[in-house]
Amino acid sequence: MGILPRFDGDKAKPRGRDVEPKPDPAAVAQQVVRELVLPDPVIQTSPDEKHAQLVRVPTWMWLDGAMWKPVAKTAKVPGVSVTATATPRSATWRMGDGETEVCEGSGTPYSSKFVADSSSPDCGHTYVRSSAGQPDDAYTVSVTVTWDVEWRGGGQQGLIPGLQTQAQMPLRVAEAQALVTA
Template sequence: MPRFDGEEPKPPKPGDDEQVPIEVVVQQAVEKLKLPKPVIRTSPDEDFVQVVRVPTWMWMQRATWEPVSESAEVDGLTVTATARPRQAVWSMGEGGSVVCKGAGTPYSKAYAPDSESPDCGYTYRTASLGEPDKKFTVSVRVTWDVEWHGGGQAGVVPGMVMAAQRQLVVDEVQAVVVR
């Protein structure tokens, strides 16, 4: 298994008879990975007000939840690293959090307006009016696991993370009964 302890393994100099340590090539392949930044989407739409006690659906654009692969080669030794998103941890700004195993389901008119997301949703309990700018900061951290193979070996580099955040206004709706 490769070491990632902050010490950069030194590649051999031309003419050295030593084979390149596989850790060097693994690290190069992993460093080449360009993991996508999550793009946060919600329903009600993130540009509109979320409502206390009404389910909020959360998801990320599908393109930000697909495997990413890169290869590196040194002196004929090729290693391919493939990153796969494992989970998304959402921090909702009022103290609550949600763990989702996938990108989430985009809301569509096929669902009832008051239905909960089948896989990634949250229901606010308080309004954001007391917060700075009267908004909650919502963030998502996507954890990626990286599997690599090459030179007859394989391994895992766990826990790479990409994150994003945005502001959401959450308000409370009061009903007025007229008789």
């Protein structure tokens, strides 16, 4: 056997540790998103849940403004660092009476500076039927907050839409009867 000639394509291989390939930033982003801890929404209404809403009187709904902010998490693995930031996009309210309201923000908290029967400027609902006859004589109101997640790292970026958090509560709706006397 003779010595084989060396071709230009032959390169000396590095000795010692093999070089590990860098992780895929998109795969790291998926892991970071699974580890994000998003705040649970807390439903608030006016009148509050301890008092009955009234048929044909606007109900105000809102979520704590402090939860309506971006949430970020970073993962660092050998060779790449990825940050995922979840931002709340909308709140979908199912009012329990078959109606749905979609609000683009957390809603406006009711305060005494508003007229008692005024509608919320951005997130409200007016019931047209009482909740009498429903389980516990209350509608089940639920809210689903939809979050969009942007991630960046390893020279790449992407968007993961549609993460959701949810909450629900019972809400009684009463009907006030007017009595006209002459």
